[in-house]
Amino acid sequence: MRVSHYFEWEQHITGGHAQSVKNQRTMLDRAGIEYTTRPSLDVDLLHLNNMGPRSLLAAKRAQAASVPVLIHTHQTAEDFEGSFALSDFLAKPLRPYLEYAYDQGDHLICPSEYNQRTIRTYTETPSTVISNGYDPQKIAGFESLRETYLDRYDLSPPVVFNVGHVIPRKGLETFIETARRLPDLDFAWFGFLNPTGGHFDRILRSRETERLVESAPENVTFTGYIEDIRGAYAAGDIFFFPTHNENEGMALLEAMAAGAPPVVRDIPTFEWLEDGRDCLKAETDFVPAIESLLSEKRRAEIGAQANARSEAFTLDAVQADLVSLYREIVGE
Numbered sequence: 001m002r003v004s005h006y007f008e009w010e011q012h013i014t015g016g017h018a019q020s021v022k023n024q025r026t027m028l029d030r031a032g033i034e035y036t037t038r039p040s041l042d043v044d045l046l047h048l049n050n051m052g053p054r055s056l057l058a059a060k061r062a063q064a065a066s067v068p069v070l071i072h073t074h075q076t077a078e079d080f081e082g083s084f085a086l087s088d089f090l091a092k093p094l095r096p097y098l099e100y101a102y103d104q105g106d107h108l109i110c111p112s113e114y115n116q117r118t119i120r121t122y123t124e125t126p127s128t129v130i131s132n133g134y135d136p137q138k139i140a141g142f143e144s145l146r147e148t149y150l151d152r153y154d155l156s157p158p159v160v161f162n163v164g165h166v167i168p169r170k171g172l173e174t175f176i177e178t179a180r181r182l183p184d185l186d187f188a189w190f191g192f193l194n195p196t197g198g199h200f201d202r203i204l205r206s207r208e209t210e211r212l213v214e215s216a217p218e219n220v221t222f223t224g225y226i227e228d229i230r231g232a233y234a235a236g237d238i239f240f241f242p243t244h245n246e247n248e249g250m251a252l253l254e255a256m257a258a259g260a261p262p263v264v265r266d267i268p269t270f271e272w273l274e275d276g277r278d279c280l281k282a283e284t285d286f287v288p289a290i291e292s293l294l295s296e297k298r299r300a301e302i303g304a305q306a307n308a309r310s311e312a313f314t315l316d317a318v319q320a321d322l323v324s325l326y327r328e329i330v331g332e
Helices: 015-031 053-064 087-103 113-119 142-152 172-181 199-204 207-215 230-235 250-257 287-292 296-313 315-330
Strands: 002-006 034-036 045-048 069-072 107-110 127-129 159-163 186-190 220-224 238-241 262-265 280-282
Touching: 002 015, 002 053, 015 250, 015 315, 045 053, 045 315, 053 069, 053 087, 069 315, 107 113, 107 315, 113 127, 142 230, 159 172, 159 230, 159 250, 172 186, 172 207, 172 220, 172 287, 186 230, 238 250, 250 262, 250 296, 280 287, 296 315
Parallel strands: 002 034, 002 045, 045 069, 069 107, 107 127, 159 186, 159 238, 186 220, 238 262, 262 280
Antiparallel strands: none
């Protein structure tokens, strides 16, 4: 089997979307499946990871050439809102565009059951749920970096932390306001889109993001991009993820694998997590949940269960599902 595994605008997209594509290619390498990253038609399957105009054109050409088209549903209008500058405005025309784009696939991959339910309101194209997964090797050895990253950002344990783009949709305001109510705790957000970001970072940053970051109390640290993401999981003790909408949440999977007890917003995306066992959930007020995890024993209990739950999402666990779907679509 030979696959065209195309990720339009690959050089510009970061975060979970980019990591998902990297994870897919790691699984293809491990499975011995040959692939090109160009939108080629000299293949048995075209797998698209970002439905920009070139991907849409590639899907049309593949249809004409009788090459099956598989599309990853990373984007939804719901997930796009509250993200970057103009994202709320652009989300309105994005939905009909994505409805048309996803209609061009022979099959869709949805990273979660919540995402699949959302996508079913866009298109009747058949779909399969396959997690984006996480690579344990990405965070291997994180424990050895703890003192280095605590010292680098002047953090005192237990540290409440988040990992990812600093955007309103991720619960930025909730993160900041919760920190304001817990002034004796250090809160750290590791990720892009803060005042110290690069040129592209500043273009994407919305005024709301800028206002919120500037309003943050002294016990909140925005680290900006860090080259070794293991440092975030080394320094962090309580993973605070108050996101309003998420297709899956790859940083959450990594944090759970690192044994950090997660505190998440009670939204449909996280219905697979059990409140009080492998996470703590809240709708608006997260202070009680975080305060309960100030107990080292309680952190260890929830963290151990989270770690065990994350095993179902490793690349080794997900790979067979991806390869099986490939073979089903191409008829092998």
